[in-house]
Amino acid sequence: MLSFSLLESWTPEYIDSFSDKNFAVTPNFDSIANNGLKFTNFYANGDRSIYGLTATLLGIPQILGIPYLGTGLEVYNIFRIGKIFDEMGYRTIFAQTSSSGSYRVDAIAKGLA
Numbered sequence: 001m002l003s004f005s006l007l008e009s010w011t012p013e014y015i016d017s018f019s020d021k022n023f024a025v026t027p028n029f030d031s032i033a034n035n036g037l038k039f040t041n042f043y044a045n046g047d048r049s050i051y052g053l054t055a056t057l058l059g060i061p062q063i064l065g066i067p068y069l070g071t072g073l074e075v076y077n078i079f080r081i082g083k084i085f086d087e088m089g090y091r092t093i094f095a096q097t098s099s100s101g102s103y104r105v106d107a108i109a110k111g112l113a
Helices: 027-034 049-058 081-087 102-112
Strands: none
Touching (some): 049 081
């Protein structure tokens, strides 16, 4: 099974599969991470989470003057990782735990479908 997960505002210090500690607070995630490919060295694609979402989901890094997801960029016919996965027969799920208006992620999910 192929799985791509993007987690925002997690610190590796408290995740056993990244810290080699034994907090046991993320056992399901640790199981997935320990049995898959995980990247421990990476660079931020922007100075805010919304720019990271834009870069990851659309392949567009933070560039001065370019809009980000939730401000209209999602209406353009551009690269969408979810659409590509769907065309390849994979199932995609977009979930968030903050309020539905946070960064307009609810509109982003609908715009990327």
